[in-house]
Amino acid sequence: QEDHQQDTPIARFQRYLRINTAHPNPDYSPAISFLKLQAQSIQLQARTIEFTPGKPVLLLTWPGSNPSLPSIILNSHLDSVPAEPSKWVHPPFSAVRSPDGKIFARGAQDDKCIGVQYLEAIRNLKAKNFVPTRTVHVSYVPDEEIGGVDGAAKFVASKLFQELRVGFALDEGQASPGDEFRVFYADRSPWSLVIKAEGTPGHGSRMYDNTAMENLMKSFEVISRFRDSRFDVVKAGEAANSEVISVNPVYVKAGIPYPNGFVMNVQPSEAEAGFDVRMTPTADPDLMRRIIAEEWAPAWRNMTYKITEKGPLRDYTGRPLVTPTNDSNPWWSVFKQAITAVGGKLAKPEILASTTDARYLRQLGIPALGFSPMTNTPILLHDHNEFLKDTVYLKGIEVYESIISSLSSFEEASH
Numbered sequence: 090q091e092d093h094q095q096d097t098p099i100a101r102f103q104r105y106l107r108i109n110t111a112h113p114n115p116d117y118s119p120a121i122s123f124l125k126l127q128a129q130s131i132q133l134q135a136r137t138i139e140f141t142p143g144k145p146v147l148l149l150t151w152p153g154s155n156p157s158l159p160s161i162i163l164n165s166h167l168d169s170v171p172a173e174p175s176k177w178v179h180p181p182f183s184a185v186r187s188p189d190g191k192i193f194a195r196g197a198q199d200d201k202c203i204g205v206q207y208l209e210a211i212r213n214l215k216a217k218n219f220v221p222t223r224t225v226h227v228s229y230v231p232d233e234e235i236g237g238v239d240g241a242a243k244f245v246a247s248k249l250f251q252e253l254r255v256g257f258a259l260d261e262g263q264a265s266p267g268d269e270f271r272v273f274y275a276d277r278s279p280w281s282l283v284i285k286a287e288g289t290p291g292h293g294s295r296m297y298d299n300t301a302m303e304n305l306m307k308s309f310e311v312i313s314r315f316r317d318s319r320f321d322v323v324k325a326g327e328a329a330n331s332e333v334i335s336v337n338p339v340y341v342k343a344g345i346p347y348p349n350g351f352v353m354n355v356q357p358s359e360a361e362a363g364f365d366v367r368m369t370p371t372a373d374p375d376l377m378r379r380i381i382a383e384e385w386a387p388a389w390r391n392m393t394y395k396i397t398e399k400g401p402l403r404d405y406t407g408r409p410l411v412t413p414t415n416d417s418n419p420w421w422s423v424f425k426q427a428i429t430a431v432g433g434k435l436a437k438p439e440i441l442a443s444t445t446d447a448r449y450l451r452q453l454g455i456p457a458l459g460f461s462p463m464t465n466t467p468i469l470l471h472d473h474n475e476f477l478k479d480t481v482y483l484k485g486i487e488v489y490e491s492i493i494s495s496l497s498s499f500e501e502a503s504h
């Protein structure tokens with residue numbers, strides 16, 4: 090294909106997309122090599138740090154003329170979720186460009202687009218002899234899709250990160266089906282919930298009280314009611330999906346396995362289910378824990394449970410992980426103006442329904458916005474046939490040029 094031979098912004102995007110960094114075995118080293126080469130070609134300093142062996146963080150730096158000012162950081166993740174190739178119109182790591190300009194690849198939207206757009210924007214600014222006042226860092230972190238424990242979490246906790254003196258951060262957002270850019274000022278925080286029921290085993294023909302399955306089914310009813318009550322608010326148009334606590338069942342595990350299925354005439358003594366729970370930034374974690382303990386998995390119904398919090402819900406001062414999008418945050422006005430300067434319209438700032446590594450930055454008190462410049466684009470992250478149009482990709486580079494030049498030359502020494 091013609092795209093293979095060239096060294097154009099689109100061809101460079103395709104090259105990054107063709108590196109398979111999907112879980113469960115993301116191949117990080119070719120991705121790092123590719124990005125390092127790109128960084129070299131535009132004279133950015135590069136550092137690779139393995140906080141966990143085999144899980145590199147790449148940090149690129151464009152020094153500012155006034156390094157005493159807090160820096161800005163542009164973050165993206167190296168990894169992707171897996172793809173099911175048989176369900177795609179083009180192989181998920183082919184980065185095929187269709188005649189109408191759609192570039193198909195796992196990671197096209199989430200989030201390899203921004204990873205290279207940052208660099209293309211810097212390339213263009215350098216070509217125009219732009220010099221940033223503040224230092225600009227670009228970071229590439231592993232394992233975002235599995236929680237970032239060995240990636241962003243370790244990176245932001247490092248001495249190196251502290252030495253960067255980051256004043257403001259950008260991380261990924263989500264595509265916008267309309268013609269307004271979307272921006273995210275907070276994430277919902279994920280909890281993994283596993284509930285287990287125990288009960289009296291017995292013959293499949295008998296009806297008696299307190300079986301494990303009956304205990305688990307009662308939990309499903311209670312949890313369903315909680316889910317409906319929140320979902321009804323969303324369906325009534327009174328809140329966005331991301332503004333309520335969500336709970337969704339993700340697995341059930343019970344029964345006695347048999348070579349071709351399950352034993353059908355024994356009621357099992359144990360049953361288990363897993364739930365994805367998403368806490369809104371201002372949700373009360375103690376209240377949620379009480380609901381789980383007293384209603385969803387009560388000991389009196391022979392149930393136990395385990396909650397695993399996937400990241401922080403509050404910053405170190407106990408405040409919700411929310412970046413102000415008003416005049417109290419000078420970075421916000423600079424960001425907003427940078428979008429309008431290139432003819433972009435900005436939608437009302439939103440909470441992200443899922444989560445990103447931005448929560449680790451917000452935990453430190455660093456203002457962080459989630460932003461991926463994709464308008465008129467269907468939301469295809471984690472979906473089959475994820476794609477991004479070439480024109481949208483190229484427009485995004487222009488948007489980042491505006492954002493990076495504005496943020497990096499903004500002089501007020503506030504945090």
Ligand SMILES: CSCC[C@H](NC=O)C(=O)O
Binds near residue numbers: 235399443444445
């Ligand atoms: C359990 S942390 C997982 C993080 C993941 N991030 C993107 O999809 C998410 O599910 O939101």
Ligand SMILES: [Zn+2]
Binds near residue numbers: 166261
């Ligand atoms: Zn992502």
Ligand SMILES: [Zn+2]
Binds near residue numbers: 199234470471
């Ligand atoms: Zn993702």
